Amino acid sequence: MSLSALPTVNVSELDPTAPIPPGTTLVDVREQNEWDAGHAPGAVHLPLGELTARVDELPQGRLLIVCHLGGRSARATAWLNGAGFDAVNLDGGMVDWARAGLPVV
8 A cells, every 4th residue: 555545633633622533543653752852641652663563562453553643654564454453544743733722642
C-alpha cells in the first residue's frame, strides 16, 4: 500500500469533546523524549522503532496512529494495515492536535 493511499484522518475531523472515537486506541509512535514533552491523554506509547517487536501489545479494534507531523505514523499505519490491523494515520500529528486545542498531558 502506498503512503498516499493510506486511510487518514485530519485533526479537524475529530470531535473536540471526544477526540479519540469510541472503540479506537490512539497509538503514539514518537520517541520517548517527544512523548515526555507532551502527549494525548489515554494514548498508548509505542515508538516506531519498537513497533514490530511489540505489535502483540496492541489492542484489537481501530488504531489511530499519531507522531509529530504524520510521516512516521504514516509508515506505521502502512505496516500495521499490511499486518492485518485496522489502522488510520492522523495527518498533522501532535502539532495539529495541540494547535486545535485538544488535550495534551
